[in-house]
Amino acid sequence: MNGTAGKLTKPALESPSVGAARRFRANWLAIVLLGPAVLLVLVLFIYPFIYGFQLSFDTESGGRFANYRNFFGDARERATIWNTFRLALPATLINLAVAIPLTYRMRRKVRGQRFITGLFVIPMTLGTVLIAQGMLSFFGPSGWFNKTLELLQITDDPMRLVHNRTGVIISLTIAEFPVVFLILLGFVSGIDPNLERAAQMLGAGGWQRFKRIMLPLMIPGIATAFALSFVATFAVFPSAVMVGQPAGETRVIALAAWQAAYERFDFGAASAIAIVMASIEVLVLVIVLGGRARFYRGPSSGGKG
Amino acid sequence: MSETSHPEKRTRARASRFSPSAWLLYAFILFFISLIGGIFSTVLLSSFANTWFGGWLPDSFSTKWYVFAVEEFNLWRVLRVTLIVAVTVVALSLLVGVPAAYALARLNFRGKGLVFLVLLLPIMVPPITYGIPLATMLYEYGLAGNLSGVIIANLVPAFPFVVVIMVPFIEQIDPNLERSASMLGASRFRIFTRVLLPLAIPGVLAAGLLALVRTIAMFELTFLTAGASSQTLVVSLYYATFSAGIRPTQSINAMAVIYMAMTTSVLILALRFINPVQIVSRVRQ
Numbered sequence: 410m411n412g413t414a415g416k417l418t419k420p421a422l423e424s425p426s427v428g429a430a431r432r433f434r435a436n437w438l439a440i441v442l443l444g445p446a447v448l449l450v451l452v453l454f455i456y457p458f459i460y461g462f463q464l465s466f467d468t469e470s471g472g473r474f475a476n477y478r479n480f481f482g483d484a485r486e487r488a489t490i491w492n493t494f495r496l497a498l499p500a501t502l503i504n505l506a507v508a509i510p511l512t513y514r515m516r517r518k519v520r521g522q523r524f525i526t527g528l529f530v531i532p533m534t535l536g537t538v539l540i541a542q543g544m545l546s547f548f549g550p551s552g553w554f555n556k557t558l559e560l561l562q563i564t565d566d567p568m569r570l571v572h573n574r575t576g577v578i579i580s581l582t583i584a585e586f587p588v589v590f591l592i593l594l595g596f597v598s599g600i601d602p603n604l605e606r607a608a609q610m611l612g613a614g615g616w617q618r619f620k621r622i623m624l625p626l627m628i629p630g631i632a633t634a635f636a637l638s639f640v641a642t643f644a645v646f647p648s649a650v651m652v653g654q655p656a657g658e659t660r661v662i663a664l665a666a667w668q669a670a671y672e673r674f675d676f677g678a679a680s681a682i683a684i685v686m687a688s689i690e691v692l693v694l695v696i697v698l699g700g701r702a703r704f705y706r707g708p709s710s711g712g713k714g
Numbered sequence: 715m716s717e718t719s720h721p722e723k724r725t726r727a728r729a730s731r732f733s734p735s736a737w738l739l740y741a742f743i744l745f746f747i748s749l750i751g752g753i754f755s756t757v758l759l760s761s762f763a764n765t766w767f768g769g770w771l772p773d774s775f776s777t778k779w780y781v782f783a784v785e786e787f788n789l790w791r792v793l794r795v796t797l798i799v800a801v802t803v804v805a806l807s808l809l810v811g812v813p814a815a816y817a818l819a820r821l822n823f824r825g826k827g828l829v830f831l832v833l834l835l836p837i838m839v840p841p842i843t844y845g846i847p848l849a850t851m852l853y854e855y856g857l858a859g860n861l862s863g864v865i866i867a868n869l870v871p872a873f874p875f876v877v878v879i880m881v882p883f884i885e886q887i888d889p890n891l892e893r894s895a896s897m898l899g900a901s902r903f904r905i906f907t908r909v910l911l912p913l914a915i916p917g918v919l920a921a922g923l924l925a926l927v928r929t930i931a932m933f934e935l936t937f938l939t940a941g942a943s944s945q946t947l948v949v950s951l952y953y954a955t956f957s958a959g960i961r962p963t964q965s966i967n968a969m970a971v972i973y974m975a976m977t978t979s980v981l982i983l984a985l986r987f988i989n990p991v992q993i994v995s996r997v998r999q
Contacts, residue, residue, distance in 0.1 A: 436824075439821045441813075442817035442821075443829060445813075445814070446833060446873060447814075450832050450833060450874070451832075453866065453867075453869065454835060456851070457850075511742060515739070519739065530981070534931055534977050535931065535977060535978075536931035537933065538948050538952050539757075539931075539973060541955075542951060542955055542970050543753035543754065543757045543970065544753060545955070546760055546963070547756040553755075553756060640838065640839070644840030644843050644934075646842045647937075647952055651955055666842075666846050667842075670846055670850065683843060683846040
């Protein structure tokens with residue numbers, strides 16, 4: 410990321426004044442080029458959060474913290490946090506459990522690598538709404554999935570796979586798998602294959618190589634994938650309504666926020682819930698990505714390292 | 715190819731193809747294909763089904779549900795809105811994102827890491843989380859509930875996405891080319907438009923196409939900011955699933971097929987220019 414730019418803008422030999430002038434010009438250019446982008450983020454991303462934060466304390470009665478007290482004081486509202494955890498955590502763990510061995514296998518060239526990665530990207534772009542809509546028929550009581558299970562005599566009666574927690578977990582797993590897979594693949598393929606070869610030459614077996622060499626090097630990737638996938642699934646919304654049970658066990662926190670804003674028109678309460686949701690997400694990101702730093706952090710790519 | 719390759723290489727390739735881990739990999743891929751393919755095919759078959767009562771296949775086929783969907787869901791208007799929103803968002807995102815990516819890839823300045831982090835936030839934070847305060851703010855200023863609100867809201871994740879895709883693309887262009895141009899007396903602007911931009915065109919195309927798919931597929935932000943006449947296809951699809959009792963499922967599935975066709979064709983086009991790993995791996999910084 411750096412390096413090339415430094416050489417381009419700061420030649421080694423030059424008088425201090427010329428250097429200062431050049432640096433000034435580089436800064437000026439950076440402001441011109443980056444200004445619109447940074448301004449847009451500030452106005453359309455940072456400011457709305459500040460606005461919502463203020464709005465959440467702007468109450469007519471019950472004191473400044475009324476919106477937060479109402480949320481945490483109401484068992485039905487409070488339960489949405491737990492409801493969301495019970496969807497986001499299983500979906501994320503399932504995806505990691507599948508993606509770790511898969512990407513580990515794909516660290517070396519596999520036939521049709523490009524095709525496989527392209528294939529796994531599809532659900533990401535279809536989006537949760539379409540997956541949920543398709544699931545209603547496919548995983549329904551007379552859908553192909555249940556028909557196949559009956560044909561193979563795995564089950565006698567159709568399984569209930571939609572309009573409950575299972576349905577939402579399935580939809581989140583399908584929708585988030587590409588992200589987890591691609592993040593891990595990016596990390597694994599960045600690990601220098603010589604490290605593994607060296608271990609092999611020193612007599613390490615396959616399992617030992619995975620446990621002692623590759624897994625520790627993959628931990629930062631796993632942590633990143635876990636954090637991003639958990640945060641993304643924690644904000645589950647359309648599929649919780651479409652293939653879940655939005656009045657009961659899959660009444661997620663995003664739905665609570667939406668109902669406050671668009672059904673009760675209580676924007677202060679909605680902002681408060683959104684702030685709670687954002688805080689949980691940031692907390693997970695900070696804990697997991699911060700904890701990542703405690704593991705090995707050094708060159709794993711060889712060569713340039 | 716395999717006929718002419720080295721015999722030792724050939725046996726090794728065969729060995730890896732038939733190892734248990736390879737079988738497991740291909741078994742999983744087969745399972746994944748059958749899930750995604752099953753969902754796809756169910757929707758597709760249903761949209762062409764006259765009626766479909768619980769059998770493996772529909773009883774008879776027709777295209778009448780497409781005609782029905784076009785009228786019932788006001789599909790032409792929805793498609794027009796979707797295209798206007800997506801194209802405008804992508805154009806603005808490229809306009810803002812490409813210069814920003816150039817600065818992040820080529821210039822050194824204080825606070826670069828912070829700028830990068832700030833630009834990553836709208837991608838890492840899920841849209842529904844910032845969408846609710848954003849929509850509240852836009853409604854307060856009278857900007858939501860119409861086309862402009864949908865475009866503004868969709869810009870938020872789109873242009874940082876363009877930046878994240880474009881930075882590695884620009885980094886991999888040999889800086890010596892720019893140095894030579896500079897030595898031959900070209901100004902920075904000229905270097906940017908005559909040397910860098912032509913070389914970065916595949917990256918710009920890929921970033922634009924991926925941003926296009928993501929905007930077409932963006933449910934949450936459009937859902938929160940759209941009025942009755944500014945719904946995009948995915949939002950209409952969401953509302954339509956709740957009218958399943960009133961309108962036949964086949965007509966809803968017909969709309970889903972149109973949506974699928976739109977996103978997958980743009981995606982396949984985009985994948986010609988970019989390796990999928992590049993879409994996400996940059997997030998790790």
